[in-house]
Amino acid sequence: MISTDVILDTANILMEKAAIDIPDDYLTGLKKAADEEEGDLSSFVLQAMLENYEAAKEDRRAMCGDTGTPRWYVKFGNEAQVTGGPIALEETLRRATADSTKRIPLRPNRVHPLWRTDHNNNIGIGAPEIEYGFEPEGSWIDITTVHKGGLFGTDYRMLFPGDGIEGIKRFYLDSLVAFGRRGLACQPAIIGIGLGGSKDTSMVLGKRAACLRIVGDRNPDPEIAKLEDEFKEIGNSIGMGAMGFVGKSMVIDCHIEVGCCHTGGMPMSVHAFCLSSRRASARLHADGSVEFRTDPQWFTPYQRRETVEWPLNNQNSQKSA
Ligand code: SF4
Structure with a gap:
């Protein structure tokens, strides 16, 4: 059973990592682009961005003033269970979003589309989005946050x-x-x-x-x-x-x-x-341990399956889950 205390702590860490630490794969790609770029202004922007990521990391501040619209992707191994069930999970992710908005801080971007009501915490009707996926094996849950410009x-x-x-x-x-x-x-x-x-x-x-x-x-x-x-x-x-x-x-x-x-x-x-490719992931195990990573590992063979059935002992799913 995975406790909401562990989920809350993990989700808060993920929010901070996503907002501040540019993922290694994107950083490597950007450095390569900076090495190869020949346009004056483009080169200037790329260098400025590389310096900006360093400054954000050092000061522990968000890498862009527009901190996007935080959302969550949650994937369940088939045997995973959360204390309090899915309602408690959703409440915990909403709590982490609100707490992290104040703590990091993030810009409270979410407003009502007509009345522009702003709860100042990135929470509201349908916000943040929480999307779900499942894998055939495992008692873990994967949680990913993405702060995409909205x-x-x-x-x-x-x-x-x-x-x-x-x-x-x-x-x-x-x-x-x-x-x-x-x-x-x-x-x-x-x-x-x-x-x-x-x-x-x-x-x-x-x-x-x-x-x-x-x-x-x-x-x-x-x-x-x-x-x-x-x-x-x-x-x-x-x-x-x-x-x-x-x-x-x-x-x-x-x-x-x-x-x-x-x-x-x-x-x-x-x-x-965009330039602020903000994402962070973690796997939460039933024994309370947590592994952080930057690869969401969302698209497994199971997510791309074409068949009606999927045997639960399928080796492909084991390998990439
Ligand atoms: S597009 Fe991305 S980098 Fe540009 S302002 Fe929006 S969040 Fe920031």
């Missing part, structure tokens, strides 16, 4: 099967150019693409592709993995670099996730996980 850097288009890969590329490049020219989400970013599903699924897949996979990770489908490589390259060949200035460092990495869709369409979403 305004721009996201787009959706209903494509048709005949649009093919060329149509996908066109929408991808249209989106990047729009993000860069209009200052929508600070680049370089991790770009997530959701392909298929229904409209809402496509958006969810794209966001998770951007926020829940680390730089360098590749889709297990080799053809999709090739597209990810190609999209990273062409995204860095449109003449824009950091913050949309002239350069070649717009995309730190590109991840594509797919879901089956209606035979008549091919929904697609594009999401930019």
Whole structure:
């Protein structure tokens, strides 16, 4: 049984890690982009960002003044149990969000859409989002927080099967150019693409592709993995670099996730996980121990399963859970 005390302590630590400590995989990607960038202003931005991350870490202050809209991803091993059940879990994550907003501090970004009511703690109707997943084995829960910027850097288009890969590329490049020219989400970013599903699924897949996979990770489908490589390259060949200035460092990495869709369409979403790619994860075990990491490890073989059944002793799920 996992206690809410352990969940609260862990969730508070995760909030701080996400807001302040840039994940190693993104940092490594950014350093590489900084080494290769030739545009003056883009190079300047990249160096400034690298210094900014160091300053944030040293002062234990949030890496960006806009601390985004905190959300949670919770994954249960099939045998996991939480004291008080799911209601207690949700209350604990809401408590950690409110406490951390004051303690770190984070900007209280969440307001009512009409009345602009601000509880000053990033809590409100539907906020923070808490999404769930499950794995076939284990008595642990994984908790990930993501503080994605909540305004721009996201787009959706209903494509048709005949649009093919060329149509996908066109929408991808249209989106990047729009993000860069209009200052929508600070680049370089991790770009997530959701392909298929229904409209809402496509958006969810794209966001998770951007926020829940680390730089360098590749889709297990080799053809999709090739597209990810190609999209990273062409995204860095449109003449824009950091913050949309002239350069070649717009995309730190590109991840594509797919879901089956209606035979008549091919929904697609594009999401930019910005210069402040804020995420942090932990695994909480039934014995009270906690392991922190920066890789959410969300997309396992079970999350991408195609079959009706999934034997509980499946080796693939064991390996990656
Ligand atoms: S897009 Fe990201 S880096 Fe830019 S202001 Fe928003 S949170 Fe900060």
